[in-house]
Amino acid sequence: MPFSQPLPLQSGAAIRDYALSYETYGTLNASKSNAVLICHALNASHHVAGVYEGQPKSEGWWDNMIGSGKPVDTDRFFVIGVNNLGSCFGSTGPMHVNPDTGRVYGADFPVVTVEDWVDAQARLLDELGIRQLAAVMGGSLGGMQALCWSLRYPERVRHAVVVASAPNLNAENIAFNEVARRAIVTDPDFHGGHFYAQGVVPKRGLRIARMIGHITYLSDDVMNEKFGRQLREGIDLKYSTQDIEFQIESYLRYQGEKFSGYFDGNTYLLMTRALDYFDPARTHGGNLAQALAQTQAKFLLVSFTTDWRFAPARSREIVQALLDNKRAVSYAEIDAPHGHDAFLLDDARYLNVVRAYFARIAAEGVAA
Amino acid sequence: MPFSQPLPLQSGAAIRDYALSYETYGTLNASKSNAVLICHALNASHHVAGVYEGQPKSEGWWDNMIGSGKPVDTDRFFVIGVNNLGSCFGSTGPMHVNPDTGRVYGADFPVVTVEDWVDAQARLLDELGIRQLAAVMGGSLGGMQALCWSLRYPERVRHAVVVASAPNLNAENIAFNEVARRAIVTDPDFHGGHFYAQGVVPKRGLRIARMIGHITYLSDDVMNEKFGRQLREGIDLKYSTQDIEFQIESYLRYQGEKFSGYFDGNTYLLMTRALDYFDPARTHGGNLAQALAQTQAKFLLVSFTTDWRFAPARSREIVQALLDNKRAVSYAEIDAPHGHDAFLLDDARYLNVVRAYFARIAAEGVAA
Numbered sequence: 001m002p003f004s005q006p007l008p009l010q011s012g013a014a015i016r017d018y019a020l021s022y023e024t025y026g027t028l029n030a031s032k033s034n035a036v037l038i039c040h041a042l043n044a045s046h047h048v049a050g051v052y053e054g055q056p057k058s059e060g061w062w063d064n065m066i067g068s069g070k071p072v073d074t075d076r077f078f079v080i081g082v083n084n085l086g087s088c089f090g091s092t093g094p095m096h097v098n099p100d101t102g103r104v105y106g107a108d109f110p111v112v113t114v115e116d117w118v119d120a121q122a123r124l125l126d127e128l129g130i131r132q133l134a135a136v137m138g139g140s141l142g143g144m145q146a147l148c149w150s151l152r153y154p155e156r157v158r159h160a161v162v163v164a165s166a167p168n169l170n171a172e173n174i175a176f177n178e179v180a181r182r183a184i185v186t187d188p189d190f191h192g193g194h195f196y197a198q199g200v201v202p203k204r205g206l207r208i209a210r211m212i213g214h215i216t217y218l219s220d221d222v223m224n225e226k227f228g229r230q231l232r233e234g235i236d237l238k239y240s241t242q243d244i245e246f247q248i249e250s251y252l253r254y255q256g257e258k259f260s261g262y263f264d265g266n267t268y269l270l271m272t273r274a275l276d277y278f279d280p281a282r283t284h285g286g287n288l289a290q291a292l293a294q295t296q297a298k299f300l301l302v303s304f305t306t307d308w309r310f311a312p313a314r315s316r317e318i319v320q321a322l323l324d325n326k327r328a329v330s331y332a333e334i335d336a337p338h339g340h341d342a343f344l345l346d347d348a349r350y351l352n353v354v355r356a357y358f359a360r361i362a363a364e365g366v367a368a
Numbered sequence: 369m370p371f372s373q374p375l376p377l378q379s380g381a382a383i384r385d386y387a388l389s390y391e392t393y394g395t396l397n398a399s400k401s402n403a404v405l406i407c408h409a410l411n412a413s414h415h416v417a418g419v420y421e422g423q424p425k426s427e428g429w430w431d432n433m434i435g436s437g438k439p440v441d442t443d444r445f446f447v448i449g450v451n452n453l454g455s456c457f458g459s460t461g462p463m464h465v466n467p468d469t470g471r472v473y474g475a476d477f478p479v480v481t482v483e484d485w486v487d488a489q490a491r492l493l494d495e496l497g498i499r500q501l502a503a504v505m506g507g508s509l510g511g512m513q514a515l516c517w518s519l520r521y522p523e524r525v526r527h528a529v530v531v532a533s534a535p536n537l538n539a540e541n542i543a544f545n546e547v548a549r550r551a552i553v554t555d556p557d558f559h560g561g562h563f564y565a566q567g568v569v570p571k572r573g574l575r576i577a578r579m580i581g582h583i584t585y586l587s588d589d590v591m592n593e594k595f596g597r598q599l600r601e602g603i604d605l606k607y608s609t610q611d612i613e614f615q616i617e618s619y620l621r622y623q624g625e626k627f628s629g630y631f632d633g634n635t636y637l638l639m640t641r642a643l644d645y646f647d648p649a650r651t652h653g654g655n656l657a658q659a660l661a662q663t664q665a666k667f668l669l670v671s672f673t674t675d676w677r678f679a680p681a682r683s684r685e686i687v688q689a690l691l692d693n694k695r696a697v698s699y700a701e702i703d704a705p706h707g708h709d710a711f712l713l714d715d716a717r718y719l720n721v722v723r724a725y726f727a728r729i730a731a732e733g734v735a736a
Contacts, residue, residue: 010607011605011607013607107609107610110607111608111609170591171588171594171595171597171614172583172586175582175583175591175620178620179576179579179583182575182624183551185610186575187572188556204554208547208550208554211546211547215543215544220538220540223540224538224539224540227539228538229539237645239478239481240479240641241479241637241638241640242549242637245644246539246542246546248539248542248543248546249542249543256550269610272609273608277607
């Protein structure tokens with residue numbers, strides 16, 4: 001969907017002649033009251049559910065959650081997936097041409113924030129004729145967008161579903177992001193962010209960034225269970241610093257390699273920076289309850305016990321701040337072994353919590 | 369101290385014509401019964417205490433622990449600090465010439481293990497005429513050496529003091545090491561480990577390695593307290609992905625830069641690999657108690673509550689395995705906010721525990 005009106009950004013800059021890639025699933029009802037917006041995290045896209053014709057492996061990233069008969073049931077809801085500005089899966093991003101210069105944006109793509117994404121999503125909804133969302137939902141960075149929606153467009157959100165998220169990044173979260181960014185930026189193939197013209201990709205940096213990411217997505221327990229100290233080959237040590245010795249090394253190198261083949265370096269910088277910047281309490285002297293006073297939605301928060309990236313305590317901060325404002329909040333702390341990754345995995349209790357919550361929303365919708 | 373006899377290594381290789389840098393503090397008594405060997409961790413050296421003549425800032429890395437009147441009191445003990453083989457602070461390492469080829473070792477320096485270091489240290493003690501240590505002591509990777517001493521030379525160790533350590537690395541520990549190694553190895557200035565001849569240093573990789581290290585040395589709590597979400601300059605955001613915005617970024621970049629100016633890339637690979645490989649239970653089917661059956665020493669174990677690199681639970685594994693063998697074990701779990709770094713810092717309870725333990729050792733020595 002192309003947008004000709006410039007979008008003003010938090011930074012003071014603006015972006016014009018941009019496009020947003022999106023997909024929809026299910027049918028918008030006559031009253032346009034059954035729309036659910038799905039917000040994605042760092043490396044996902046608008047393709048949230050289903051497979052593309054003739055591509056059986058093209059499953060959407062939240063296909064276990066969204067679809068016919070699934071927790072977010074597309075027989076009842078009209079689900080919208082949208083790729084964020086600055087991402088690399090179809091919406092306008094660093095790989096596209098800057099209309100002001102006629103050259104590829106590269107590092108000149110403006111820094112975008114969670115607030116900017118929400119504004120862009122709101123314009124998409126305007127175009128689709130959707131005034132109010134039955135729900136906005138996301139995990140991790142997507143959960144931040146859902147929370148932001150409830151603040152920025154309180155009257156347009158009936159429910160916000162915030163999964164495995166946080167009211168802001170802590171110092172350690174920012175630290176990991178910064179290491180990943182430095183790995184990309186200092187890769188000689190980064191060329192100051194204008195590597196497209198050179199026909200190269202900062203693959204070394206992207207590999208390192210992804211390896212760091214994977215460590216923080218998994219719990220200690222699941223890593224020990226899945227990999228432990230298992231050697232990749234046989235039982236004899238090879239005594240090498242560069243060859244793969246342990247299974248965990250093999251796994252990380254594989255993930256890094258795969259990622260460096262499809263993800264854009266500038267997008268990685270933008271996405272991690274949006275994470276760093278998100279902090280609704282900032283303009284309220286750090287008082288989250290005060291920041292969330294402007295919300296009107298009902299909330300479902302979900303966290304996972306072994307998530308050390310966005311620990312349950314961070315979700316509880318949001319829950320407490322909402323309760324301080326006497327908002328309707330449901331909160332589920334799921335005892336799952338998989339760390340931050342759990343929000344994308346099949347966990348019966350988790351999926352059932354979301355299913356029950358959306359059944360309630362559907363019932364409201366019928367009543368409305 | 370030069371050694372002409374080749375040292376056989378765990379890998380099956382051997383190293384010849386090597387030298388070990390060491391320092392001693394205090395006086396060896398007539399019965400040679402008051403020697404304490406200090407083993408260093410990843411990036412430290414033989415310079416454990418005191419300052420060099422005219423260099424007031426050259427404080428040893430464990431100067432708060434070792435010296436006249438300090439917990440390891442050099443008025444009573446003869447303390448030996450030794451730089452490990454493969455390190456970059458004086459002992460033979462990758463920057464030195466391989467006598468077999470006449471060329472700088474670089475990546476050809478043999479992979480060394482904790483066991484190899486202990487063997488080399490034992491030869492140094494032979495040269496110094498010390499048959500038995502009053503104590504061997506180390507933190508982190510140094511603690512692994514202390515534990516290894518008690519296994520490899522049971523009759524030569526009266527006490528082993530193992531601080532902030534673990535019986536082996538878990539998958540997450542190995543994962544962080546591997547990311548750091550990949551950052552170094554894939555730096556174009558690494559040149560397959562033979563960068564000395566090119567007049568370059570894999571600084572980009574070393575910076576990333578050190579930044580990752582620092583994140584794992586600090587606790588979440590101390591990071592939030594020291595840095596939190598504090599901006600480096602003023603209160604306005606700059607909206608940049610590459611400029612420093614948060615204090616934590618500034619801190620990490622500074623640490624990375626400093627480290628890349630003095631540490632050797634090949635040494636980093638060797639040290640992290642030695643960490644990965646250490647696992648005394650491996651040759652006992654994973655049974656640590658069985659592995660530790662051959663120890664004869666008495667033990668002091670110390671861990672720190674917020675250390676998530678080598679969590680207290682890992683020290684408790686060692687304690688339990690020693691108790692299973694009815695060894696004399698003292699264990700202190702220090703409630704300290706500083707994470708893994710705590711083993712190098714001033715914490716009164718920690719220093720007092722070590723002081724009391726060494727006072728006991730001294731009393732024994734007098735009795736003997």
